[in-house]
Amino acid sequence: MNTEKVSLRAWVAVCGGLLGCFMAGMNVHVTSAALPEIEGSLGATFEEGSWISTAYLVAEIIMIPLTAWLVSIFSLRRVMSVGASVFLLASVACSWSPNLETLITLRVIQGAAGAVLIPLSFQLIITELPASHMAMGMALFSLANSVAQAAGPSIGGWLTDAWSWRGIFYLQLIPGVALLSAIAGAIEPQPMNLALLRRGDGLGIAGMVVGLGGLQIVLEEGGRKDWFASTFITCTAMAAALGLLVFMASQLYGSRAFINLRLLGRYNFGVASVAMFIFGGATFGLVFLVPNYLSQLQHYSARQIGVSLIAYGLVQLVLAPFMPQLMKWLSPKVMVAGGFLIMAAGCWLGTGLDANSAANVIIPSTVVRGIGQPFIMVALSVLAVAGLDKREAGSASAVFAMLRNLGGAVGTALLAQIVASRERFHSERIGEHLSLFDSSVQERLGTLETWMADTQEQLELLARTVRREAFLMAYSDAFYLAALALMVCAVAALLMRKRAV
Structure with missing residues (x-):
């Protein structure tokens, strides 16, 4: 039985940090379902519009490693307060953007300000909670991250269809005000150490x-x-x-x-960081892949995509609170390995896509993956920080968050490239078996007396059909490779130790 008590102030600080983590996590994905509408409204091409997400992610990945250093100079309270305030102001300003250039600039500011909220929420759990409550803290951290991933495209798609893409940037206001209140009431002020700036x-x-x-x-x-x-x-x-x-x-x-990369030399922290890198690649990559699949091949609207992803967040919302109790019965490394295997099974459900594979396949696939994610996030985080000194919390949280986000960027790029290259491969292979002199093809195109215009139209229809089948096979390949990577992580998780070395 746990005898260590946690003060109300500590819980308010932790919960406030989790709100910041939720805001920053949701904002990564909230524009994904609304990008076509934003591009159309601001007169941007697809390539230009892609910088709306890229600008945010670049600023975020740069600022995360600097967080621990900034805290050592200005204090955690000041860094969180400034980060949250600038994030909220930039979010509101994004909704008023008159052109693409302004929106991209504001997304850079938003990404830089929101970046500090992710590692600091992890740091607050390590520093404010005793070891006996660490599993509960990590369960809440997992919940904030997982629900944010599902809520971003879901709520963003619904708001875009129901109102306008400009409305998605107001989603941060309520949790943002609550975060600022928690910072003011629960995080104690500390003196600044500006001398560290000169030694930067x-x-x-x-x-x-x-x-x-x-x-x-x-x-x-x-x-x-x-x-x-x-x-x-x-x-x-x-x-x-x-x-x-x-x-x-x-x-x-x-x-x-300014950041202790030598922590990666610690056995558990190093293995956990590699696993988190791959976990980030799988989760971020699949959150990118699924909406694109539903939009491109099943012609779903932004709202329909959002509805399809609701179950992904709900199942994690239900399961996360049970993880601390489950960790009392199971070894953390068994939970991590099991979580990776469950996620791999979810990916495996997407390996046989066909023209009828819409919500009937994607929703079960995302639900199964959603079941596995809390097992990984909670137990992996607990294993990673086991044995670390609280003075190392700043660097540990920054390294962990940096590798997770970097893994997400690599995973998204890799899965997108796999789909593109495998589509070309499958198109060529299917095309090799089609010929105008083939009787079955001629039967589909009609008799020789058919008007050339009709024949050309049917040829174009045949080409579109071939490309659609090739894309279905390419998306299946992407799910297959994600499943293999997750199974490898399951084996690696069993090599972890109960205490850091």
Whole structure:
């Protein structure tokens, strides 16, 4: 029986941090269902509109590693207060954007401000809760993240159809005001240590900005620009590689490191971080893949896509509170391995897509994946921080969040590339078996007396049918590879230890 008591102030601080994590997590996905409407309203092309998401993600991935350093200078209370306030103001300003350039600029500000809220929510759980309540804290953290992923496209799609894309940016107001109230009432003020600014690692920060920012741009834009056939992508990739080398060298061997990357050398934290990287790739990638599949091949509206994803969030909402009790009966590493296997089973349900595979396949697939996610998030987070000193909480939370988001960027880019390349492959293979001289093809096209215009129309219909079948097979391949990656993670989870080394 747990005898350690947690004060009301500590719970308010933790819950406030979780609201910040929820806001920032939802905002990553909230524009996904509304992008076509935003592009049409602002007169942007698809490629231009993609920067609405890219700008946010680039700013976020850059700011996450800086969070622990900023807290050491300005204090956790000030960093959270400023981050939440700027995030809310930028969110409201996004809804008033008169053009694409303004919206992209505001999304950069929004991403940078919201980025600090993700690792700080994790840090508050580690620092405010005793070990006996860590599982409950991580369950709430899992719940905030998981529901945010489902709520973003779901609520965003509904608001876009019912009102306007501008309304999606007001979703942050209520949790934002609650977060600011929690910060003011529950997080104690600490003095600033501005002397640390003069001892800042300027070279390491520059390397991180170029490295992580450039890598995010390459992953987001590479597929649209034909990867290394583009001079822009090639130059950006080279700059990112150099920047990452400078960043890692300065943090591992420099005297002014602002984030402790050596934590990755701890056995449990290192293995858990790799697992979280792949977990982020699978969850973010599939949250990107499913709406695209439903829109492209099943012709779902934004609202229909949102409705299809509601069950994904609800099942996690129901299961997350039971995870702490389950951890008393099962080994955490068994829970992590089981969660990965359950998620793999959900992906496996999507490996045999056909023309009739709409909500009847996607909803069961997302529900099964949703069942597995709380097992992973809660137990993996507990295993990762086991044995870590509370003084290491800032770096640990920043590294964990950075790798999860980076994994999400890699997973999204990888799955998008798999769909694109496998569609071309399957189109070519199907095309090899079709010929105008084939009797079955001639039967579909009609007799030789058919007017040329009608024949041309039927040829175009046949080509569209081939491409549709190729896309169905390509999406199936993507689900298949995601299932394999998750099964590998299940095996790796069994190698973890109960205590950090």
